[in-house]
Amino acid sequence: MSLFSSITAASLAKDIRLEWRSKDAINxxxxxxxxxxxxxxxxxxxNAEESRxxxxxxxxxxxxxxxxxxxNQTWARELRNQVLDAYRVSPASANxxxxxxxxxxxxxxxxxEALMTPLFILFYNLRALGPAWQLIPIAVLGTWxxxxxxxxxxxxxxxxxxxxxxxxxxxxxxxxxxLLAMVQGTAAVLGGEFSARFWIALLVTYDVxxxxxxxxxxxxxxxxx
Amino acid sequence: xxxxxxxxxxxxxIHTCYxxxxxxxxxxxxxxxxxxxxxxx
Amino acid sequence: MKRLFPxxxxxxxxxxxxxxxxxxxxxxxxxxxxxxxxxxxxxxSSAWTAFILFAINFVxxxxxxxxxxxxxxxxxxxxxxxGVVFCTVVLVTGPLWARPVWGIxxxxxxxxxxxxxxxxxxxxxxLILRRFSSSGQTPMIAAVLAVFGAxxxxxxxxxxxxxxxxxxxxxxxxxxxxxxxxxxxxxLNWLAFSCFAALLCWARYRxxxxxxDVDETLALESLLEPRGSR
Numbered sequence: 001m002s003l004f005s006s007i008t009a010a011s012l013a014k015d016i017r018l019e020w021r022s023k024d025a026i027n028x029x030x031x032x033x034x035x036x037x038x039x040x041x042x043x044x045x046x047n048a049e050e051s052r053x054x055x056x057x058x059x060x061x062x063x064x065x066x067x068x069x070x071x072n073q074t075w076a077r078e079l080r081n082q083v084l085d086a087y088r089v090s091p092a093s094a095n096x097x098x099x100x101x102x103x104x105x106x107x108x109x110x111x112x113e114a115l116m117t118p119l120f121i122l123f124y125n126l127r128a129l130g131p132a133w134q135l136i137p138i139a140v141l142g143t144w145x146x147x148x149x150x151x152x153x154x155x156x157x158x159x160x161x162x163x164x165x166x167x168x169x170x171x172x173x174x175x176x177x178x179l180l181a182m183v184q185g186t187a188a189v190l191g192g193e194f195s196a197r198f199w200i201a202l203l204v205t206y207d208v209x210x211x212x213x214x215x216x217x218x219x220x221x222x223x224x225x
Numbered sequence: 226x227x228x229x230x231x232x233x234x235x236x237x238x239i240h241t242c243y244x245x246x247x248x249x250x251x252x253x254x255x256x257x258x259x260x261x262x263x264x265x266x
Numbered sequence: 267m268k269r270l271f272p273x274x275x276x277x278x279x280x281x282x283x284x285x286x287x288x289x290x291x292x293x294x295x296x297x298x299x300x301x302x303x304x305x306x307x308x309x310x311s312s313a314w315t316a317f318i319l320f321a322i323n324f325v326x327x328x329x330x331x332x333x334x335x336x337x338x339x340x341x342x343x344x345x346x347x348x349g350v351v352f353c354t355v356v357l358v359t360g361p362l363w364a365r366p367v368w369g370i371x372x373x374x375x376x377x378x379x380x381x382x383x384x385x386x387x388x389x390x391x392x393l394i395l396r397r398f399s400s401s402g403q404t405p406m407i408a409a410v411l412a413v414f415g416a417x418x419x420x421x422x423x424x425x426x427x428x429x430x431x432x433x434x435x436x437x438x439x440x441x442x443x444x445x446x447x448x449x450x451x452x453x454l455n456w457l458a459f460s461c462f463a464a465l466l467c468w469a470r471y472r473x474x475x476x477x478x479d480v481d482e483t484l485a486l487e488s489l490l491e492p493r494g495s496r
Contacts (some may be wrong), residue, residue: 029455149414156407169394170411173387174418177425184429194432202428206421213417218330218411224406232362233286235449236312236355240462243351247469254476261483 004096011100017092019108025070037116041123048169051124056186060179064146067109067115068168071150074101075158077170084158087222094219095149102151102214103204128167129192138189138196141203142182145210149174155221178206271440271468278461285451285458293451305363306448311456312355313382315463319349320416321388327412330405333463339405340413340478343396344470367432375430377423384422388415401481 019025039084040058044051078084087097128135150171157166172179185199289307296303323345329338360379361371375381392415396408 069322082447150413156395157399159403160395160407162398166395169392173391174414175383176384176387177418177421180425180429184432188368188432198428202421202425209417210414213414217413220406221410224403226301226366228362228366229304232359233290233308234307235358235362238370239351239358241353243348243466247466247473250473250477254428254473254480257480258483262489264487 004093007092007096007098008103011097012103015100015104015108017134019104022099025073025108026111027186029052029066029069030115032069033062033116033120035121036062036065036121037178050208051126052129052190053187054116055120055126055190057183058124059117059186060142060182062120063074063109063113064172064175064179066112067105067143067146067150068171070105070108070132071147071154071171072164074105074151074154079158084222087174094222095215097222098151098155098214098218102148105147106144109147110140113139113143126190129189130189130196132189134189134200137184137201138182141200141207142178145178145203145206146171146175148153148207148214149210152210152218152221155218178203181206194220198213271465274461274468275408275465276493278458278465281454281458281461285455288451289452294447296448299367302363305359307452309356309359310452311459312359314351314456315340315357315459316349316352316382316385319345319462319463319467320350320385323349323389323392323412324416326343326418327409330409331413336405339409340471340474342405342409343474346392346396346412347470348466350386350389351466352459352463353382353389356382357386375426375433375441377426377430380426381419381423381426384426385419388418393493 037058040062044054044058074083087094150167153170153174154167156170157163160166179197181202185196185203188194188196188199285307288342289304293304293307295301323342326338326345330342331337357379360382364373364379365371372379392408392411395411396404399407
């Protein structure tokens with residue numbers, strides 16, 4: 001295994017291990033997503049037809065907000081223990097740290113989605129009229145879109161005032177194309193009227209563009225802090 | 226057409242507000258500079 | 267240099283006045299929409315100006331990332347700020363035009379207006395980031411955000427465009443060919459507003475340079491001050 005991927009794997013393994021022991025991020029994310037679902041279910045009382053149209057939006061809004069909870073604490077541990085300084089000094093590639101972090105966040109949010117989706121199906125009596133397997137690439141690509149930019153912007157906001165508000169403030173506008181794709185793609189699959197293929201292609205493009213951009217610029221950001 | 230005049234008026238209102246903030250910050254800076262000059266002398 | 271500013275200001279004011287006259291009175295009245303269509307001269311010229319300013323911000327940000335030039339950083343800030351002002355004008359005049367003509371204030375599928383809204387959101391978040399970050403790293407972080415924002419723009423455009431093809435909505439804005447006389451008035455207004463934008467940028471640039479000088483002086487003062495002298 002190359003040096004780069006072994007560092008990435010080590011960073012990822014460390015984050016997963018820490019998270020497994022404390023379950024901080026997962027618990028807060030889960031509870032937050034649950035709250036969002038419950039509040040939405042009081043605000044909307046849709047019949048089956050309507051819920052298929054709006055469920056896509058609701059699900060992704062809930063996941064987006066929950067993901068922000070996880071993303072906000074991405075670098076908190078590193079900051080507390082001066083890990084970033086150590087990284088700046090070490091010869092390790094900054095990108096392996098970034099990828100490790102991003103993959104860790106990705107796994108956490110995916111776990112969240114896996115746990116919350118059955119709940120959503122229950123609450124809103126969802127049934128996919130279109131090809132349901134397409135929901136998987138939409139979910140995977142969409143989650144990566146949020147997580148890769150979120151991890152990057154979390155690093156950008158480290159030394160700003162009101163750090164917790166800065167992250168969603170920066171993340172949401174830039175994520176709009178991805179969000180639109182996720183929501184419309186999900187609605188297309190659930191509703192069965194339209195094809196989700198363009199949305200999936202858009203998500204692939206978005207993911208490629210911003211993963212490359214993040215990897216390209218992360219070193220600069222790390223050394224700026 | 227009141228929408229037409231509203232649009233043109235809104236445009237100039239926005240520009241005037243921005244020019245106003247610029248002017249205000251200029252005067253603030255001028256005052257600060259005066260203060261510094263007084264302190265130095 | 268300093269005397270140039272009022273002269274340029276006078277020319278710009280004259281241009282703007284003339285352009286306004288052309289837009290409101292001299293330009294031909296549109297067939298279907300009537301006089302409300304004249305909003306188009308201000309709406310579109312402001313949009314083009316805003317896009318140019320944001321492009322200036324993008325280029326300046328890249329220059330900063332490559333060269334670390336402070337001048338580039340100030341230009342980036344100025345471009346973003348004045349760009350947001352013009353973008354706000356676009357977003358205000360758009361619905362004011364849409365309402366009497368199409369009966370709706372806003373159509374989420376309207377590619378141009380919605381893309382402009384997202385652009386506005388991205389640059390407002392850019393300005394907020396600049397305000398909230400500690401001054402040492404601000405230029406770097408802001409430049410990185412500007413690059414991300416610029417990369418996002420085509421994606422925004424395509425996503426909304428495809429949304430519209432799936433959910434057909436009324437198109438706000440001119441459709442089809444423009445009468446050449448109207449094109450002249452539009453270009454005139456664009457020229458006038460570009461000069462006005464240049465004036466604003468110039469003023470903002472001088473303001474920023476002055477502000478940074480003052481901040482530096484104050485910082486030096488407090489450093490050199492002997493303790494307990496206050």
